[in-house]
Amino acid sequence: MTAQSANIKVLLAKLGLDGHDRGVKVIARAMRDAGMEVVYMGMRVTPDQVAQTALQEDVDVVGISILSGAHMRLMPRLTKALKDRSISEDVLLMVGGTIPEDDVEPLHAMGIQGVFPVGSFTTAMTDFIIENVSQGRSAPRV
Amino acid sequence: MVDNKEQPKSSLSGLKVKPVYTPDDLVNMDFARDLGHPGEYPFTRGPYPDMYLGRLWTRRQIAGFGTAQATNERYRFLLDHGQNGISTDFDHPTLTGYDSDHELAEGEVGRLGVAIDSVRDMDELFLDIPLDEVSVSLTINHPAIVLLSMFLSVSEKRGVDWSRLRGTVQNDSLKEFHGQKTFALGPGPSLKLTTDIVEFCTQHVPNWYTISISGYHIRESGSDAVQELAFTIAQGMAYVESALERGLPVDSFSPRLSFFFGCHNDVFEEVAKYRAARRMWARIMKDRYKASRPESMRLRFHTQTLGSTLMRQDPQNNIARGTLQALAAVLGGTQSLHVSGYDEAFDIPSEEAMRMSLATQLILSHESGVTSTVDPLAGSYFIESMTNDMEEAAWDYINRLEAMGSGQFPMKTGMLSAIDTGYIELEIARAAYEYQLRIESGEQVIVGLNQYQSESNQKLELFEFDPEEEEWQKGRLAETRGGRSAADVKSTLSSLKQAARDNKNLMPPVLEAVGALATEGEILDTMREVYGEYVDPGVF
Numbered sequence A: 001m002t003a004q005s006a007n008i009k010v011l012l013a014k015l016g017l018d019g020h021d022r023g024v025k026v027i028a029r030a031m032r033d034a035g036m037e038v039v040y041m042g043m044r045v046t047p048d049q050v051a052q053t054a055l056q057e058d059v060d061v062v063g064i065s066i067l068s069g070a071h072m073r074l075m076p077r078l079t080k081a082l083k084d085r086s087i088s089e090d091v092l093l094m095v096g097g098t099i100p101e102d103d104v105e106p107l108h109a110m111g112i113q114g115v116f117p118v119g120s121f122t123t124a125m126t127d128f129i130i131e132n133v134s135q136g137r138s139a140p141r142v
Numbered sequence B: 001m002v003d004n005k006e007q008p009k010s011s012l013s014g015l016k017v018k019p020v021y022t023p024d025d026l027v028n029m030d031f032a033r034d035l036g037h038p039g040e041y042p043f044t045r046g047p048y049p050d051m052y053l054g055r056l057w058t059r060r061q062i063a064g065f066g067t068a069q070a071t072n073e074r075y076r077f078l079l080d081h082g083q084n085g086i087s088t089d090f091d092h093p094t095l096t097g098y099d100s101d102h103e104l105a106e107g108e109v110g111r112l113g114v115a116i117d118s119v120r121d122m123d124e125l126f127l128d129i130p131l132d133e134v135s136v137s138l139t140i141n142h143p144a145i146v147l148l149s150m151f152l153s154v155s156e157k158r159g160v161d162w163s164r165l166r167g168t169v170q171n172d173s174l175k176e177f178h179g180q181k182t183f184a185l186g187p188g189p190s191l192k193l194t195t196d197i198v199e200f201c202t203q204h205v206p207n208w209y210t211i212s213i214s215g216y217h218i219r220e221s222g223s224d225a226v227q228e229l230a231f232t233i234a235q236g237m238a239y240v241e242s243a244l245e246r247g248l249p250v251d252s253f254s255p256r257l258s259f260f261f262g263c264h265n266d267v268f269e270e271v272a273k274y275r276a277a278r279r280m281w282a283r284i285m286k287d288r289y290k291a292s293r294p295e296s297m298r299l300r301f302h303t304q305t306l307g308s309t310l311m312r313q314d315p316q317n318n319i320a321r322g323t324l325q326a327l328a329a330v331l332g333g334t335q336s337l338h339v340s341g342y343d344e345a346f347d348i349p350s351e352e353a354m355r356m357s358l359a360t361q362l363i364l365s366h367e368s369g370v371t372s373t374v375d376p377l378a379g380s381y382f383i384e385s386m387t388n389d390m391e392e393a394a395w396d397y398i399n400r401l402e403a404m405g406s407g408q409f410p411m412k413t414g415m416l417s418a419i420d421t422g423y424i425e426l427e428i429a430r431a432a433y434e435y436q437l438r439i440e441s442g443e444q445v446i447v448g449l450n451q452y453q454s455e456s457n458q459k460l461e462l463f464e465f466d467p468e469e470e471e472w473q474k475g476r477l478a479e480t481r482g483g484r485s486a487a488d489v490k491s492t493l494s495s496l497k498q499a500a501r502d503n504k505n506l507m508p509p510v511l512e513a514v515g516a517l518a519t520e521g522e523i524l525d526t527m528r529e530v531y532g533e534y535v536d537p538g539v540f
Helices: A022-033 A047-057 A071-084 A101-109 A122-132 B031-035 B068-080 B092-096 B119-125 B144-157 B187-204 B216-220 B225-245 B250-256 B267-288 B317-331 B351-366 B381-403 B410-420 B423-441 B468-482 B486-501 B507-515 B520-531
Strands: A009-014 A037-040 A061-066 A092-097 A114-117 B085-089 B135-139 B211-214 B257-263 B301-305 B336-338
Touching: A009 A022, A009 A047, A022 A037, A022 A061, A022 A092, A022 A122, A022 B423, A047 A061, A047 A071, A061 A071, A071 A092, A071 A101, A092 A122, A101 A114, A114 A122, A122 B423, B068 B085, B068 B119, B068 B351, B119 B144, B119 B468, B135 B144, B144 B187, B144 B507, B144 B520, B187 B211, B187 B225, B187 B250, B187 B410, B187 B507, B187 B520, B211 B216, B211 B225, B216 B225, B216 B257, B225 B250, B225 B257, B225 B267, B225 B381, B225 B410, B225 B423, B250 B257, B257 B267, B257 B317, B267 B317, B267 B381, B301 B317, B317 B336, B317 B351, B381 B410, B410 B423, B486 B507, B486 B520, B507 B520
Parallel strands: A009 A037, A009 A061, A061 A092, A092 A114, B085 B135, B211 B257, B257 B301, B301 B336
Antiparallel strands: none
């Protein structure tokens, strides 16, 4: 466990009906091994359910895995659901999966800070989180 | 840099590999007992005496996207380019038993497979394709009973007798809880539906393959080869026990069970896996389940090269990976083959990628010479040792699963229990994570990813998905709902519900409902009302 990641809480989920959950489970283990607290909602959840859980669990990071190709349809619904709850500024939003090169910039423009296509290393994601989660989160949770 | 001097070596799945093998490695082996001749018990060397000399493997590239009409065009393209079997890939809403207008279906209608809502779509999917000549594989699991009923209904309408259909329905419900994850119902009810199909087809569709017992998805979920072999054989045993419990004689249904494996990069380990699978299944069927027909004992399988081995970096390297994997499958004696498209790390394959996959198969068939003799690697000190090691390691898992069960059918109860506790899923997740760590540390070299990266940034012509097709499909669904007798739908669904409550075989009432134009989602909803909905436990 590293000092920087000790207090970081991550919410992971798969949107839609997509069943490819190998990657998200690998990432969940990697984040846990990096000392983060991981909440994995499992598959077939809706953007609203993710946003509501992010609010209730007071997470620092929301990570979404989509390998169905539906990311350009579902991610805008998630950013809206986070905005509706006024927490879009408070969470670091990441997405991974089968994401073509051409979709990376539009996803950034939607407010998704981290985009990790298949083949990305777990260390790239954990490093990204440690670098980007705001300093205010480094105090121990009570 | 990684050099080649590290010791000791092991296979991709961690089986020990010695620098040199000699006859001393096979002193305990009895060739008549452990190998036999091709086409003879224990079928280690292959299910048929002449193998590819008699008939080449079936080139069966899976396809499905968008609407039934779009996929039908792809099928005809593939048939024109050397394919001789059809394999249908359904979209996620279809795989999980939801109609195209369901909330969770948004963005996924027709996206990774073809969208099928009613028997009208199934009819369109096989337009102008002779169902009694081309063998069709329906890649569907928990809603298999619905899609198979639609297919049978279309056949009947075209005057094709059910006894002339030679296709396959995947119908492997148990693997859905740890591989593929397109479940609709819980483990118990979905196993009941699987067994309903086995029972119905044994009586009414005698040449249909009732279950394609699948290791492929387990491997794609990150398992190693030993786990793939062990869990697949264990699933097969659970299905046999479930059918025996139903009262079916073992030799009545077992000849129509087939298998489906993945193929990874470690060539000899893969060959050993296929050979071990055949020997294990033959002995299990004969010794444990007392089968007497050779057809009940001989394992036949389809292979798909693994999409998870395909890289975004230097995608044309994936053609080499696909070729190696296809070679291993052929050396292992596969009955049919799908070579994954080199562009599948980006999207579903383009037509060009599928043409290349078919060409890979044709080059193996006609240029490589590997089809000239049966089971060419038999007798290799290394291959036979690896086959023995693979079998032994797989039995460790199967024995553990059996110990989780009880009563007269311990593999059936053991598998259900191992699914409930998450044991299988966690074992696979552990293997997937360890493999990823080996890649990230550089211990496992992946060319172009963690070593030998290239500067070239070549742009591929990817599959173009038409987002309009989702709306079109929803329109067609509304049209189907508008043009049918609501009373017929209601009464057939209510009969189905009653049959489910009475624990009857659900094939007959589902056939009725399909004929009344009830949609897949409506039929599955009826079942969910009786059996409950399964929710992903989210273990990692």
